[in-house]
Amino acid sequence: MKINRTTKRAIAILELVAQQPKGITLNEIAKELKLPTTSAFDIVHTLKQEGMLELDPYSKLYTLGPKVLLIGQQYLKNNDLIQIAKPFMIDLAEKLHKTCFLAKEMDNQVLYINKYEPQNALITMAQIGSRTHMHATALGKALLSTYNNLEEKISKLKLVKLTPNTITDKDRLIEELKIIKQRGYSVDNEELEENMLCIGSPIFDHNNNCVAAISVSSIKRGQTDIDYEGKLVRSVALAISRKLGYHE
Known part of the structure; x- marks a missing residue:
């Protein structure tokens, strides 16, 4: 079965951000995962809009969003x-x-x-x-x-x-x-x-x-x-x- 590249990249971004409790910038995400900055931005922006990531407007650092917690809680419950x-x-x-x-x-x-x-x-x-x-x-x-x-x-x-x-x-x-x-x-x-x-x-x-x-x-x-x-x-x-x- 064919693996969707964008979905795989989104998961990789979430896993990377999860390992950075103090947050990580967009450029750092792109560099770490070897992604074009424009591609990284599109995925990160979508994840932010969906509540999977949060962005500090001052430091420009991304951290996990509240929806990740909700999904995790359901996993533990079920x-x-x-x-x-x-x-x-x-x-x-x-x-x-x-x-x-x-x-x-x-x-x-x-x-x-x-x-x-x-x-x-x-x-x-x-x-x-x-x-x-x-x-x-x-x-x-x-x-x-x-x-x-x-x-x-x-x-x-x-x-x-x-x-x-x-x-x-x-x-x-x-x-x-x-x-x-x-x-x-x-x-x-x-x-x-x-x-x-x-x-x-x-x-x-x-x-x-x-x-x-x-x-x-x-x-x-x-x-x-x-x-x-x-x-x-x-x-x-x-x-x-x-x-x-x-x-x-």
Whole structure:
């Protein structure tokens, strides 16, 4: 099926603006996406007219508009996975007093689709709708561990060194993913960000396909019983999977 170029450009513009919380100018949009300025203007102007973008008249910076929020809210409201996982996420986060995330894979990256922070929990920076690396996160490694052909999948990733603990060796990553698959949970021990510890586990649907992953995250402090928390996260992921029709 033929892909409409203008629609694809409009989506690329929205994704770019979403990554710039302080805003971005029209010229910067055109330069970043390698678009003719006139083409970028036509698309940006239309998105602004439709409420998808907002323009600060003084700084000339574009930011996301209110309609994006409305669409996002409808996605959260209508998504069965998010609604099914929500009470489990709240219970897990309150039990461990850590932030709980729900994520899917998108374009070989982790896409955060929901988040729950218990009161007075140590704040984590990741936000709903943001994306990050698969190889350096508990969520990403949980998702990766479900692939049968790990060599092929890993070859599509950029194994960027983000901290001293980030695994950038392909063979070492594959070995860890095999361990994760066997025990049912993954660990990000200061691999994405220093001083952060995250534990994740995959979620499966009625066809026994991995559709998401869940994790708990917090700043490292004192001793953490990783195996206890890992098994707890795994049990919650399994409970969500069963609600989705998964059968072992």
